[in-house]
Amino acid sequence: MKRILGLICVLTVLLTTPALAFNQADVDRLAAGDKNMQGADLSGAPLFADPYDGVNFSGANLSNATMIGRVFQNCDFRGANLRDAQFRSARFLECDLSGQDFSGVSFSHQQMMQCTLRNARFNGAFVENVLMHQNDIAGAKFDKATLKGGRWYQEDGTGITWDNIKFQQPSIVLDAIKISEVYKPYLSSQIPVGKVQWVASSGRQVDPSKVQLNKKVKTYEPVTPKGVQKGMVPKAP
Template sequence: MNDPAESSATICGLEIRRADLAEPASGRVLVDCTLDDGDFHDLDLSEVVFKRCSLRRARFDGARLGGAQFLQCRGGEGSFVGADLDEAVVTGGDFNNASFRRAKLTSARLQRCKLTGADFTDAGMLGVVLEEVLLAYARLPGMAFRKSTFRQVDFSEADLRKCDFRLAVFEDSSLRNASLDGCRFEQADLRGADLGGVELMDARLFRGAVISRVQAAELLSQLGLRVL
């Protein structure tokens, strides 16, 4: 695949405002550009590539970003409320405290990025891929993660109430101190998950799931029992 920086449609090192992207921008490549505090709501930015761009507090509410790529971008406190991010790719960078409320992220890929405190309430995340993602304190209530595989995903302190984790697999991931009320874990493989903070009275949430002997021992230790 060609480096996006080599594309003839590349814009490098500029401060970008709404007027610069008002025309259909499909296929455009932005490298090392600044979009901080910009208003890009409702624009058609399908398949646009953002590489090492600064998007802090930028507003993309309702924008069409299907197939867009965010490569090593800084989008802290950005707003993507109701945006179409189907099949979008976020690799590297951070979007800490960004809002993705009601956004569509079907088949999106979120990899090696920081999303601490991000809000995904009412987002559509069917088929989303999460790998090496920091989602501590994030809000993801009611998400459907059935049959998903989580590799190095940190859900510590996250709001995961009523999420569907049936048949999911956790590899080197964390659910430490997450809010898990109403979650479903039937046939999930939790052996690769940090379950720190889960009390024995909450272990019923994991009925039908697979856990390790070490995890079982940690839960039973709350009753003063040891597993040998």
């Protein structure tokens, strides 16, 4: 009886554990330094190799992939699948992530610097202690996303949508960023907005009377993230 119960337990674990779907040959090519990963299947793969410089990930499947402490520089992610990927202490430098779907993605203690994120979707994403520096994020969607700590510096956020967004302590710091004036009353009640440049909502026509996010999101006192000094860009995590 004990043996039967043991076999049942083993089968239960095997059946409930998600299979790794990535193509091992694609993982091996990436680890070997192949820069043409267009259309590669890296879904669910743990990426721990050396920094990736100039790699073409366009059209690649990176869903559920784990990227810990990785550096991506001058990489092309256009059309790549990054749904439910885990980014921890990763750095994206001068990468093209325009139109990318980050819905449900978890970002933690990472950097995005001088990247193109136009019209990217962060719907439902969890963004914690992320440094955003001089990126083009015009038209990005952060609907129902959760932002916790971090700093956005010199961003072009024209046309960003913040519907039903949630802020957690410590508050995010917006520094020299362009945001549609439609969200001024809401954001001013949630986070430090002293250096925000409010711009007319030309790209997305929004009726200010219908932006009633304050009633759905708890207000916190503005708190500057640890290590962030006024007028300075913090070092990479």
